[in-house]
Amino acid sequence: MAMAVPIVINSTHLRPVDTRKDLPEIADLIELCFASTMDADGREYIRQIRRMAFESRGIGLPVPGGRPFSVPIQGYVWQENNHIVGNLTLIPYFKAGRVVYMIANVAVHPDYRQHRIGQRLLAAGLLDAHSSGAQKSFLEVRRSNAAAQALYRRFGYEIAGVRPRYYRDNGEDAFLMNLD
Numbered sequence: 001m002a003m004a005v006p007i008v009i010n011s012t013h014l015r016p017v018d019t020r021k022d023l024p025e026i027a028d029l030i031e032l033c034f035a036s037t038m039d040a041d042g043r044e045y046i047r048q049i050r051r052m053a054f055e056s057r058g059i060g061l062p063v064p065g066g067r068p069f070s071v072p073i074q075g076y077v078w079q080e081n082n083h084i085v086g087n088l089t090l091i092p093y094f095k096a097g098r099v100v101y102m103i104a105n106v107a108v109h110p111d112y113r114q115h116r117i118g119q120r121l122l123a124a125g126l127l128d129a130h131s132s133g134a135q136k137s138f139l140e141v142r143r144s145n146a147a148a149q150a151l152y153r154r155f156g157y158e159i160a161g162v163r164p165r166y167y168r169d170n171g172e173d174a175f176l177m178n179l180d
Contacts, residue, residue: 013078013079013080014076014077014078014120014121014124015076015077015079016074016075016076016077017074017075017076017077017087017089019052022077022084023049023050023052023053024050024053025077025083025084026049026077026084026087026105027046027049027050027053029084029085029086029087029107029109030045030046030049030087030105030107031046032107032109032110033107033108033109033110034107036169037142037167037169037170038169039167039168039169040168041168074089074090074091074092074128075087075088075089075090075105075125076088076121076124076125076128078108078112078117078120078121080112085108085109085111085112085117086107086108086109086112086117086118086120086121087105087106087107087121088103088104088105088106088107088118088121088122088124088125089103089104089105090102090103090104090125090128090129091104092129092132092134095136098135098136099129099132099133099134099135100134100135100136100137100138101125101129101132101134101136101137101138102137102138102139103122103125103126103137103138103139104139106118106121106122106139106148108121118148118151119151119154122151122152122155123155126155126179135180136178136179136180137178137179138160138176138177138178138179139152139157139176139177140163140166140174140175140176140177141174141175141177142167142172142173142174142175143162143172143173143174143175144172149175149177152177155179156179157177157178157179158177158178158179159175159176159177160176160177160178161175161176162174162175162176163175163176
């Protein structure tokens with residue numbers, strides 16, 4: 001993966017997600033950042049994160065039939081005054097024999113935006129993905145979210161496709177952005 005922005009990470013505010021303690025605050029942050037556009041699936045995702053936190057496992061979701069479905073919870077958080085104000089989730093998987101990472105839930109508390117927190121979270125996530133052997137990463141972003149698109153472009157992401165009417169709350173398109 002080629003990255004256009006140099007990666008420098010030496011902040012005491014940035015750290016990997018600790019699933020044993022961070023999930024409730026991550027759920028609150030994601031809900032705060034995306035509440036106005038969250039559909040039923042998004043609300044269910046928040047419930048599942050809270051449920052994982054409550055069950056103190058943080059690594060599996062129950063599915064019909066009682067078997068756990070393992071969900072890799074990786075990523076980074078940004079803390080200010082001992083509270084999580086930024087989050088980035090990494091979801092690794094294999095596609096055609098290649099390690100690929102999906103970047104999800106890039107969320108920064110509204111009171112802390114414009115302080116390069118999203119940039120630092122993304123840099124950490126990409127460095128992690130690269131060091132884990134990822135050859136590609138991708139994400140999706142609302143067509144109307146110009147600020148996020150600009151951030152992703154600074155890191156070398158390019159629009160690779162469109163998911164028409166992807167968001168159920170208002171039928172807005174999603175851009176798929178890739179970084180090879």
